[in-house]
Amino acid sequence: MLLRKYKSLRYHLAVQTQNLRDYLSVLWVYQRYMGSQKDRGQPIVHFELTQAKRYSRYLYLLIKFFLMNGHRVYIQMSLGDRYYFKKDSSTQYLFQEKDITFGHPPKNTTCLTFNDSNISLDYFGRSSRDKSYHIPIGQHPEMYFRGYWNEEIKETQPRNRSIIFIGSFEEKNYSQTDNENTFNVISRYPLYKQLNQHPAFLELCGEQELEDFLDSKQDHKLVILNCSKGTPICQSKIRAYLGRFEFFFAFPGVVMPLCHNIVEAMSAGCIPIMQSEYARVMKPTFAPDLNCLTFENLQDVNEKINTFLSLPQEKIEELRTNLTSLYQSQLTPQAIVANLVSGEYDKVYVLGEYHSVHYGWKE
Numbered sequence: 001m002l003l004r005k006y007k008s009l010r011y012h013l014a015v016q017t018q019n020l021r022d023y024l025s026v027l028w029v030y031q032r033y034m035g036s037q038k039d040r041g042q043p044i045v046h047f048e049l050t051q052a053k054r055y056s057r058y059l060y061l062l063i064k065f066f067l068m069n070g071h072r073v074y075i076q077m078s079l080g081d082r083y084y085f086k087k088d089s090s091t092q093y094l095f096q097e098k099d100i101t102f103g104h105p106p107k108n109t110t111c112l113t114f115n116d117s118n119i120s121l122d123y124f125g126r127s128s129r130d131k132s133y134h135i136p137i138g139q140h141p142e143m144y145f146r147g148y149w150n151e152e153i154k155e156t157q158p159r160n161r162s163i164i165f166i167g168s169f170e171e172k173n174y175s176q177t178d179n180e181n182t183f184n185v186i187s188r189y190p191l192y193k194q195l196n197q198h199p200a201f202l203e204l205c206g207e208q209e210l211e212d213f214l215d216s217k218q219d220h221k222l223v224i225l226n227c228s229k230g231t232p233i234c235q236s237k238i239r240a241y242l243g244r245f246e247f248f249f250a251f252p253g254v255v256m257p258l259c260h261n262i263v264e265a266m267s268a269g270c271i272p273i274m275q276s277e278y279a280r281v282m283k284p285t286f287a288p289d290l291n292c293l294t295f296e297n298l299q300d301v302n303e304k305i306n307t308f309l310s311l312p313q314e315k316i317e318e319l320r321t322n323l324t325s326l327y328q329s330q331l332t333p334q335a336i337v338a339n340l341v342s343g344e345y346d347k348v349y350v351l352g353e354y355h356s357v358h359y360g361w362k363e
Contacts, residue, residue, distance in 0.1 A: 008210060042072040042099065043306045043341075045112035052077040057090040058351040061138045064145065064287045065333040066340075067099055070245055074105040094147040112341060116347065121352040123361040124182075124256075124281070133345040134283035136331045137258045139267065144333070153243035153268055160214060161272060161309065162200075163219040164245040166238060167261055168228045178255040178357055185277045186298060195249075196304045200309065205230035207237070214244060222249070227270045242268035246316055247293070247308060257281045266327045269318045273308055275301075277336035284330050287302040291322040 021175040045066045052059060052075075063073050071241060077085075082102070085091040088153070096098070105111050143149040145290055168174070172189035173323060195201055200222045204210050210233075223245070225233070233241065248265035251270040252258075257278040265272060276294040279286040288294040329335055340348065 009130055014165075027069040030268060039185065040066070042070055044105055044109055046070050046074045046076075046105050046111045046113040047121070048076040048115040050078075050116055052081040053079070053084040054352045054355045055215060055350055056088065056163055056305045056353060057141050058138075058353075060085070060091045060094050060141055061144065061348060062135060063094065063142070064097070064102070065138075065337050066114050067097055068333045071231045071337075072099045072101075074101050074103060074111070076103065077117050090141045093141055096145070118187065118346060119348045119350060121350065121355045122347045123204050123283075123356040125184075125359050132347040133339055134334060134361065135340075135351070136283050137260065137263060137351060138331075138333075139264045140235060140260045143260075143264065145238075146236065148236050148239065148331075149264075149267065151239065152242055155243065159246045161219040161246050163247040163249050163305070163309070164223045164225070164242060164270070165249040165261075166227065166233060166241065168232075168355070169224075169226055169282065169310045170228050173254050174251075176254060178354070179252050179257055182357055182360060183257050184275060185257045185275055187251050188253075191251060191298070191301070192224070194298045194301060195222060195224070195305075198305055200305065203229075203316055207231070207233050210241060222305060224249075238269045239264055247271050247273055250278060250292075252278060254350075256357050258351065263327075263331055266323055269317065269320050271323060271325060273305075277284075281358060285327070289319075291326050293319070 003299060045063075047059070047063065049055070049059070051120060055062075063075070066073055073197070085094050107131075122292050138144070169189060169192050171189050175190065176187060179185040179187045197205075200220060202213070202221045202223050204213060204225045206225075209230075210223075213221075213223065248262070248270040250259070250262045250265070251277075258277075258281065262272055262274070262282075271293060273293045273295070276287070276288060276296055279292055279294050286292045293304075293308050295301040297351050339345070
C-alpha cells in the first residue's frame with residue numbers, strides 16, 4: 001500500500017517537474033524576446049487579448065500574415081496563454097518567428113491595435129456592423145512558416161481529370177455532430193462512407209500508391225488518399241500533388257465546415273467540390289458553378305460526382321480562372337493584410353474552432 005502511494009507520488013512529482021520545465025522554457029523565450037529586438041522602421045501591429053489561446057492557430061496565422069507583409073508585432077498575453085502556444089504543434093511556430101516582441105510597443109508609437117473590443121470569435125454570427133471583416137481561413141500553419149504556401153507548381157502535363165482528397169478519416173473525430181447540428185453540413189466520416197459506394201471511388205493509403213495512380217494514366221476517378229490508413233504526405237508535397245488534379249473534394253473539418261485543406265487546394269488551382277451549405281459558410285462566400293461545384297446532400301452527391309467528372313474542359317478552365325481570381329484577391333496573406341490595414345473595418349472576426357462554433361451559425 002505504501003509502495004503504491006510512493007510510486008504514485010513519485011510519478012506525480014515527475015509530471016509536475018516536466019510541466020514546470022516547459023513553463024520555464026516559455027518564460028525564457030518570453031524574456032529573450034522582451035526588448036531584445038529593435039524596431040527597424042516597420043509598421044507596427046499590437047495584439048492585446050485576454051483569452052489569446054481561444055484563437056489558437058488562427059491567431060498565429062494572423063500574426064504570421066502581418067510578419068510576411070513587413071510588419072513588426074507586439075503581443076500581450078498571459079504566461080498561461082504563452083505556455084499553451086508553446087505546447088501546441090500548430091502554434092509553437094510563434095516562438096520561432098523574428099520581429100515579434102512579447103509586451104507593449106514603445107510609448108507614443110503609432111500602431112494598429114487588436115484587442116477584446118475590436119476582434120471577436122463570433123465568426124459565424126450575424127454581424128450587426130456594416131464595417132466588419134471576417135478573416136478567411138488559411139492553409140495549415142506549417143505551410144506559411146516553412147514557405148510552402150506559394151511555391152511554384154510546374155504543370156508539365158495536363159491535370160488528371162479526377163477528384164482528389166488527401167486527409168484523415170478517423171471515425172471518432174469525424175463523426176461528431178457539430179457540423180450537422182450547427183451548420184447543416186454532413187460530417188466527414190458519413191460523407192466518406194457514402195462516397196465509398198460510388199463506382200469511381202478509389203482509396204489509396206500512401207504516397208507511393210498515389211504516384212502509381214498518376215503514372216497509370218487512369219482518370220475520371222474519385223481518389224481518396226486516406227492518411228488514417230497510411231503514412232501522411234509531407235506538407236512540402238501537398239500542393240504539388242493537388243496541382244496534378246482538376247478537382248478537390250472539400251470534406252469539412254472536425255467541428256466546423258471550414259478546413260485548411262480547401263485553401264491549399266485553391267492555391268494549387270484545384271476546383272473545390274463541396275456541399276452547398278459549406279459554400280455558404282465560407283468567407284468570402286463561394287458561388288456555385290462560378291468558382292466551385294456543389295451538391296446538396298447524401299442523396300445527390302454520387303449523381304453530382306458523375307456530372308462533375310464529365311464537365312467539358314472549357315467549363316473547367318472557366319471555373320479555375322474564377323477560382324484563382326477569388327484566391328488572389330481575397331485569400332492570400334497580402335490580400336488579408338491589405339483589408340486589415342485599409343481602415344475600412346471597425347470589427348474583425350477570427351476563427352477559433354469550437355469557441356467560434358459555440359456562438360452558433362446565424363444566417
